[in-house]
Amino acid sequence: xxxxxxxxESPAKARTIGGYLGSxxxxxxxxxxxxxxxxxxxDTPAKIKDKPWGRLAIDxxxxxxxxxxxPRDKKSHIxxxxxxxxxxxxxxxxxxxxxxGEAIAWHLLDELKPKNIPVKRMVFHExxxxxxxxxxxxPRELDMxxxxxxxxxxxxxxxxxxxVSPVLWRxxxxxxxxxxxxxxxTRLVVDKEKERMxxxxxxxxxxxxxxxxxxxxxxxxxxxxxxxxxxxxxxxxSNFGQDGQLKAGRSGKADVVHLDQRRAExxxxxxxxxxxxxxxxxxxxxxxxxxxPFRTTTLQQEASRxxxxxxxxxxxxxxxxxxxxxxxxxRTDSTTLSGNAIAAARSQVSELYGSEYLPDAPRTYASKVxxxxxxxxxxxxxxxxxxxxxxxGLTGDQFRLYELIWMRTVASQMKDAVGQSVTIRLGxxxxxxxxxxxxxxxxxxxxxxxxxAYVEGTDDNAAKDDQETRLPNLAEGDPVSAxxxxxxxxxxxxxxxxxxxxxxxxxxxxxxxxxxxxxxIISTILNRGxxxxxxxxxxPAWIAFSVTRLLTEHFERLIDYEFTASMETVLDxxxxxxxxxxxxxxxxxxxxxxxxxxQPLVTGLGDIDARELATFPVGSAEDGIDLRVGKYGPxxxxxxxxxxxxxxxxxxxxxxxxxxxxxxxxxxxxNPAGEEIELGTHPESGxxxxxxxxxxxPYVTEVLPEDAPKKDxxxxxxxxxxxxxxxxxxxxxxxxxxxxxxxxADPESGEEITAQNGRYGPYLKKGTDSRSLTSEDQIxxxxxxxxxxxxxxPKHRGRAAAAPPLKExxxxxxxxxxxxxxxxxxxxxVTDGEYNATLRKDDSVEAxxxxxxxxxxAERRAKGPAKKAAKKxxxxxxxxxxxxxxxxxxxxxxxxxRKS
DNA sequence: CAGTGAGCGAGCTTCCGCTTGACTT
Numbered sequence: 001x002x003x004x005x006x007x008x009e010s011p012a013k014a015r016t017i018g019g020y021l022g023s024x025x026x027x028x029x030x031x032x033x034x035x036x037x038x039x040x041x042x043d044t045p046a047k048i049k050d051k052p053w054g055r056l057a058i059d060x061x062x063x064x065x066x067x068x069x070x071p072r073d074k075k076s077h078i079x080x081x082x083x084x085x086x087x088x089x090x091x092x093x094x095x096x097x098x099x100x101g102e103a104i105a106w107h108l109l110d111e112l113k114p115k116n117i118p119v120k121r122m123v124f125h126e127x128x129x130x131x132x133x134x135x136x137x138x139p140r141e142l143d144m145x146x147x148x149x150x151x152x153x154x155x156x157x158x159x160x161x162x163x164v165s166p167v168l169w170r171x172x173x174x175x176x177x178x179x180x181x182x183x184x185x186t187r188l189v190v191d192k193e194k195e196r197m198x199x200x201x202x203x204x205x206x207x208x209x210x211x212x213x214x215x216x217x218x219x220x221x222x223x224x225x226x227x228x229x230x231x232x233x234x235x236x237x238s239n240f241g242q243d244g245q246l247k248a249g250r251s252g253k254a255d256v257v258h259l260d261q262r263r264a265e266x267x268x269x270x271x272x273x274x275x276x277x278x279x280x281x282x283x284x285x286x287x288x289x290x291x292x293p294f295r296t297t298t299l300q301q302e303a304s305r306x307x308x309x310x311x312x313x314x315x316x317x318x319x320x321x322x323x324x325x326x327x328x329x330x331r332t333d334s335t336t337l338s339g340n341a342i343a344a345a346r347s348q349v350s351e352l353y354g355s356e357y358l359p360d361a362p363r364t365y366a367s368k369v370x371x372x373x374x375x376x377x378x379x380x381x382x383x384x385x386x387x388x389x390x391x392x393g394l395t396g397d398q399f400r401l402y403e404l405i406w407m408r409t410v411a412s413q414m415k416d417a418v419g420q421s422v423t424i425r426l427g428x429x430x431x432x433x434x435x436x437x438x439x440x441x442x443x444x445x446x447x448x449x450x451x452x453a454y455v456e457g458t459d460d461n462a463a464k465d466d467q468e469t470r471l472p473n474l475a476e477g478d479p480v481s482a483x484x485x486x487x488x489x490x491x492x493x494x495x496x497x498x499x500x501x502x503x504x505x506x507x508x509x510x511x512x513x514x515x516x517x518x519x520x521i522i523s524t525i526l527n528r529g530x531x532x533x534x535x536x537x538x539x540p541a542w543i544a545f546s547v548t549r550l551l552t553e554h555f556e557r558l559i560d561y562e563f564t565a566s567m568e569t570v571l572d573x574x575x576x577x578x579x580x581x582x583x584x585x586x587x588x589x590x591x592x593x594x595x596x597x598x599q600p601l602v603t604g605l606g607d608i609d610a611r612e613l614a615t616f617p618v619g620s621a622e623d624g625i626d627l628r629v630g631k632y633g634p635x636x637x638x639x640x641x642x643x644x645x646x647x648x649x650x651x652x653x654x655x656x657x658x659x660x661x662x663x664x665x666x667x668x669x670x671n672p673a674g675e676e677i678e679l680g681t682h683p684e685s686g687x688x689x690x691x692x693x694x695x696x697x698p699y700v701t702e703v704l705p706e707d708a709p710k711k712d713x714x715x716x717x718x719x720x721x722x723x724x725x726x727x728x729x730x731x732x733x734x735x736x737x738x739x740x741x742x743x744x745a746d747p748e749s750g751e752e753i754t755a756q757n758g759r760y761g762p763y764l765k766k767g768t769d770s771r772s773l774t775s776e777d778q779i780x781x782x783x784x785x786x787x788x789x790x791x792x793x794p795k796h797r798g799r800a801a802a803a804p805p806l807k808e809x810x811x812x813x814x815x816x817x818x819x820x821x822x823x824x825x826x827x828x829x830v831t832d833g834e835y836n837a838t839l840r841k842d843d844s845v846e847a848x849x850x851x852x853x854x855x856x857x858a859e860r861r862a863k864g865p866a867k868k869a870a871k872k873x874x875x876x877x878x879x880x881x882x883x884x885x886x887x888x889x890x891x892x893x894x895x896x897x898r899k900s
Numbered sequence: 901c902a903g904t905g906a907g908c909g910a911g912c913t914t915c916c917g918c919t920t921g922a923c924t925t
Contacts, residue, residue, distance in 0.1 A: 009919065032919025041912075055914095073922085100918055154916075161915020169913065179915045319920085331918090516917055524915095635901065648901055692902095699902060716902050740904095758904045770905050822909095829909060836909035860909085 005088035006122065006136075007081065007108055009095050012323045013127060017094075020132040026084055030095065031077060035068040035107045037158055043069055056162050058155055060599070064585045066155060070111065082112055090118050092139065097123035098373035099575070102143055103150035109142065126338035126377045127328065128384070149575040152584055156180070156567065159589055160558060163602050164551070171610045172546050173631065177528055180567070181513050183551055183559050185521050186530045188506055189498055189540045190548045196658040199494035200244030204235050205264035209438060209485040211276070211426065213472035221483060222471050224426060227439035229267070232257045240492045264487035270430040271485055278478045279427040279437060286419040286443055288465050290450035292335040292365035293378035293412045294405055296515035297508045299330070302408070304501035304536070305457030307400050311500045311519040317397045318379070325382050326392060326402055331515040332376035333508075335365040337409070340384045341377065345413040348386055353452060357414050365412070371511045371568050380409040411454035419445035422471050426480055442471035459502055494658070497537040512564045532654070539656045542627065542634040546614045554605060557595070619662035625669070627651065627660065638669045680730040682737070687714075689733045691725050698725045700733040718757050720776040735780065740765070744784030746791070753787050755779040764790060809850040812857060819853050821845050835860045 003026045008014050011029040018027040037057045038044040048054045048067050059065040070078055085091065091114050093105035105121060120139035124131045157180055164178040207226035214220065226234050233239075235256040241247050249255030259267070294302070296315075303314040318330035328341075337345070342362045349358045367374065381387060381402070389403040426438045445451070451466040458464060474480070498506065504518045513521050525531045530544040551559040573579040591597025614629040624639030638647035649668045651660065677691045679700065687702040701716040717736030719728060740756035746766060753766045755778065762773040764787055771790050773779065778786075806828065807821040817832040821839075828845055829838045830853040837856035839848065 011920070030919080031921085033917070034919095036917090037915090040914085073920095096918085104918065150917095157916045159915085163915095165914035175913050177914045181916065323920090514917060516919080520917090630901075632901070650901075701902075713902090718902085718904095756904075759906090763905070765905070768905085772906080831909080838910060 002087060002089040004090040004092060005084050006092040006094050009101065009104060010329070012325075013329070016127055016325075017132055020127075020129045021136060025136075026088070027094075028081060028084055030081075030104055030108060031074070033100070033104055033107065034074050034078060035070050035111060037066060037154070038069045039071075043071070045069065056158060058158060060159075060589060063582050064155055064589075066151065068107070078111060081108075085112055085114055088114075088117060090120070092120050092122040092136070093142070094122040094124075094135070096375035097125065098375040099146055099150045099153065099571070101375060102146040103154075105142055106144070106147045125334075125336075125374065126340075128338055128340050131338070143575075145577045146575045148581045149571040152574055152581045153567070153571055155581075155585055156588055159585075159598060163598055164555060164558070167554075167602060167605055167608075168547060168550070171550060171605075171608050171613060172629075173543065175528075176543075176547060177524070178547070178551060178555075180558070180564060181507075181517070181521055182524045182528075182530075183547075184510075184512055184561060184563070185503060185507060186525050186540070186544050187548050187552070187559055187561075188503060189525070189531050189538050190544050192495060192498055193540050193657050195242065196494040196497070199242050199658075201494070202237075202240040202244040202246075202492045203260075203489060204237070204240070204492075205259040205261050205487055205489050206234055206236065207264060207268055207271070207438075207485060208488055210483045211438070211440070212481050212483045213474055213478070214480075217472040217474075219470045219472045222440055222442075224424070224438040224440035226267075226436060227425065228437045229257050229259075230434050234259060237490065237492045242495075244492070261487070261489060264489075266432070267430060267434070267436070268485055268487045270432040270434070271428065271436065271482070272431070274428040274430060274436075274482065276426040276428040276438070276480045276482065278474050278476050278480060279425040280423075281425075281474060281476060282423045284421045286417075286421045286445065288417045288449075288451070290363070290412050290414055290416070291408065291454070291456055292368075293337055293380055293409050295332050295335055295369070295378060296330060296518060297333075297504050299379055299405070300504055300518065301501040302404060302457055303401060304499065305459065306404065307397070309397070309401075311504060311522055313397070314401065315519045317401045321394075321398055321402055321405075322382075326387075326394070326398075327405055328378070328380050328382055329376045330379050332379060333367070333369045333372040333515050334374045334376055335367055335378045336374065337365075337378055337380060337412070341380050341409070342413060344381075344384060344386045345410050348388075348410050349414055352388075352410070353414070357449060357452065359413070359415050363413055369508060369511075370565075378409075379405055381406050386410070407454045411450040414450035414453060415447070417445055417449040417451045417465070418447045419443060419468075424471055424474055440471055442469040444468060444470060459499070460496065497539060499536045499538060503538060510561055510565065511568055534654070534656065541653075542616070542629045542651075542657065545616060545657070546629045550608065550613055554608065555601065558598070618660060618665045623662050623665075625662065625665045627665075636665050636669055677725060677728070679728065679733050682730075682734060684734075689730060689737070691719070691728050691733065698723075698728075700728065700736050702737065720757070722776065739779065741779060743782060743787045746788070753784070753791075755782055755787070766791065806845050807848070809848070809853050812850075813854055814858065814861070819850060819857070821848060821853070830856055832857055 003024060006017065006021065006025055006027045008017060008027065008029050009032060011031065014027045014029040018025070021027060041049065041055070044054060044057055045067060048057065051059070053060045057067040059067070091112075093108055095101035095104040095108075109119060121142050122135050122139045124135040161177065161179040165176065168176040168178055209224055210221055211224050212221055228234060233256045235246060235254075235258045239246055239254070239256050246254040246256065246258060292298070299318070300311045300314050303309040304311070309317070315330065318327065321327045322330055346358060346362065386406060386409070389399060389406055392399070392402060394402055420443070422442045422444070424440045424442075426440070428436055430436055445466065445468055448466070455464055455466045500522050503522070507513045507518065507521065526533070529541055530547065531538050531540055533539070548559070557563065570579060570584055574581060574584065587595055587597070589597055589599050591600055616627045618625040618627050618636070626637045628635055628637060633653060634651040636649045636651055638649075640646050647669050651668060679689045679691055681687070682689050682702060685702060687704065689700060689702055691698065691700045698719045699716050700719065702714045704712055704714050715737045717733075717739055719725070719736070723732060740754035743753045743755050743764070745752050751766050753764055755762070755764055755773065757776065757779060762776045762779050764771045764773060764782075769791070773782065809819045809821065809830070811817060812819045812832045815832045815834065817834070819830055819832050821828060821830050829836050830848070831837075835857050837860040839845070839856070
């Protein structure tokens with residue numbers, strides 16, 4: 001039977017809407033985007049692979065034509081949609097009403113190719129029966145200008161990410177990434193750390209006292225702080241700048257009095273016998289309105305403050321609540337509640353708190369988000385009447401998050417909190433002649449309103465909205481005495497580091513990122529190693545300083561904090577049909593008279609000095625200390641003493657950049673050995689033996705006395721793979737230091753045969769003739785006979801025998817040669833004896849067939865015969881391998897260092 | 901950043917925004 005096919009983005013939404021539309025409609029979901037630019041070479045269509053722009057999948061030479069593909073995991077879903085479309089007599093594209101949703105609708109149309117049936121665009125902003133039925137009755141056409149705007153966004157992000165990232169691979173480190181969003185997020189964290197590094201603390205003193213209003217007051221004792229001395233304000237933290245100096249006042253000079261310890265204490269003793277009277281009582285009404293209902297970012301912030309959840313945990317708990325029908329959609333930038341939701345919230349207010357807490361008219365909340373697309377409602381309990389947390393039967397994190405959402409939603413429809421704020425000034429005369437004024441502040445809330453249901457958390461130690469401080473009911477002229485008085489020292493604090501939640505807030509304020517990506521932005525900068533977490537604080541790694549420096553020096557416009565906001569302006573113009581995609585992308589990529597293009601910028605970067613980029617002076621030029629970001633992590637270089645070599649020392653990975661002061665750097669340089677483990681004294685040489693981590697992995701070495709001649713080199717030996725810095729003993733070390741071991745002499749030539757470990761693993765050496773060994777244990781265990789046997793065989797055969805094929809597949813249809821799978825230095829590969837082809841990411845030894853192997857070999861053959869690799873290339877590869885090993889072992893070494 | 905000798909398969913990394921299972925333990 002024929003039906004109308006409705007396609008929405010989310011399966012959970014499809015279920016709900018299916019119920020509202022009834023029979024005659026089949027509601028399915030697209031599960032997000034159904035097509036995209038290919039991710040990597042494996043997904044790129046063969047016909048564009050060899051184009052100069054194949055890697056981008058955008059024909060930058062012809063109108064920025066994109067080449068979209070349906071990702072592997074979406075193919076079966078597309079078939080399912082096509083199947084449903086066969087029996088449909090009408091198609092409703094009901095994806096979200098925002099830029100991405102419009103694009104998904106167009107991709108669906110372009111991919112499903114419905115024939116001879118009407119296609120309508122259907123939109124709604126809330127999932128209620130009335131809204132859905134109205135949307136079905138009033139469809140519109142696809143907005144191609146909006147689709148163009150989305151494509152511009154998508155292509156610009158691809159060009160930015162896939163052109164700039166390779167610059168980082170060449171100049172900083174392989175595997176890094178740059179992008180419109182992540183690079184700015186990283187920059188925010190780096191810039192904050194720079195502020196902290198430049199920060200100079202100021203110290204200031206003040207007087208704090210407890211005052212006594214007398215026995216006729218219920219609230220007798222209350223605290224007050226010194227406010228003025230002879231009519232001049234006493235300096236507090238906010239009077240100091242980041243440089244530790246007093247900020248200038250209106251007159252151009254500081255118009256406050258800065259108390260130091262001596263003066264504060266002198267004043268305190270001069271006030272020992274002072275009596276005070278009330279100089280003024282100022283009372284102001286206090287009023288606070290409820291917070292808007294949750295959107296993604298505010299939910300993430302509050303879940304972090306109140307429940308200690310990371311942004312990704314918050315989102316996955318919310319996802320489960322959404323899928324099970326407890327809350328509305330959790331990725332939204334809207335604070336709007338549907339009419340049904342307002343009614344539900346209001347009825348719960350009167351039910352739970354009484355009608356005196358209910359405002360006469362419903363409250364509405366305008367969006368504070370600048371580029372809000374408002375495709376969804378605010379995040380709220382689902383349904384036309386809300387379940388209280390107890391009624392849900394939820395437990396654990398889901399219960400706590402639901403409770404938070406429920407409370408916030410209900411509170412948003414409650415009355416303001418009102419009360420009084422009171423400031424009391426007390427005056428007195430010091431024995432030394434000064435006139436002093438103390439100040440006390442209080443707050444009394446007379447009607448709690450929404451605060452009864454919900455109080456927002458704070459990131460710093462600001463007073464909470466519902467906090468009350470009661471003061472005695474004093475009048476001007478009343479006498480007051482000081483019960484106690486003390487001089488206290490304070491220091492100004494550097495600006496706080498970002499947390500996940502405050503960074504996300506900052507990004508939202510700057511219109512960077514979208515609700516669906518905030519949590520993953522954090523994951524990206526954590527995974528790339530740009531940032532790490534120390535408690536909840538986000539600390540930048542030194543490599544983030546290098547990357548941010550490269551981008552700010554060479555891609556200034558792209559990493560500008562305003563870049564995304566100005567892009568949004570252009571996209572809006574395109575969406576209104578006032579600008580066009582190709583013109584904008586051409587300007588972005590190739591440049592124009594007023595703007596430098598990305599492409600000429602990237603190709604002209606050969607002369608970036610990678611070494612300089614990774615060098616950061618510590619302290620002043622006189623200190624001569626540099627921090628450098630190397631392949632193996634950050635290290636310090638001491639002053640050049642003219643010897644030609646500078647002292648080097650590792651910087652612990654978890655030392656925050658703002659703690660690397662000149663003193664700390666000198667301390668690290670004084671012990672350049674870094675993390676080393678003392679194993680004992682060598683029984684023969686009498687020298688101390690230590691184990692440490694080096695460029696080529698963990699090793700043991702003797703420590704020469706300080707007065708030893710410089711040309712003396714200590715003996716060293718790499719640990720075997722079977723050993724670790726955690727478990728190495730002095731005995732092991734002595735054995736390793738004794739290498740190479742003399743196995744014996746060749747009876748024919750008399751040449752000595754030795755066994756040792758080298759760059760390519762364990763091997764035997766006889767003069768210039770070397771042979772690999774299969775295991776490290778053979779270095780200690782192999783006998784002369786066995787060694788001679790190895791030497792009796794030609795070099796190559798021994799190696800081939802050592803690596804039998806992992807799998808035999810049969811004969812190649814082209815060459816007729818047997819095809820086998822082997823494990824090689826670069827991973828698993830197939831070979832027909834002449835050509836070798838590495839298995840791709842999606843291939844496996846278990847799953848590979850002869851057909852697939854033949855395909856890979858055919859591709860390989862097309863590239864021509866194997867080139868003889870240059871010596872340089874081979875060396876580089878080997879160094880890379882070692883580097884990986886080093887990194888892997890580094891953590892192990894650290895653990896040991898801590899234990900001891 | 902410790903320095904130790906071959907002879908030979910490189911291919912991939914990466915963006916931002918939509919959205920869920922599919923995997924394993």
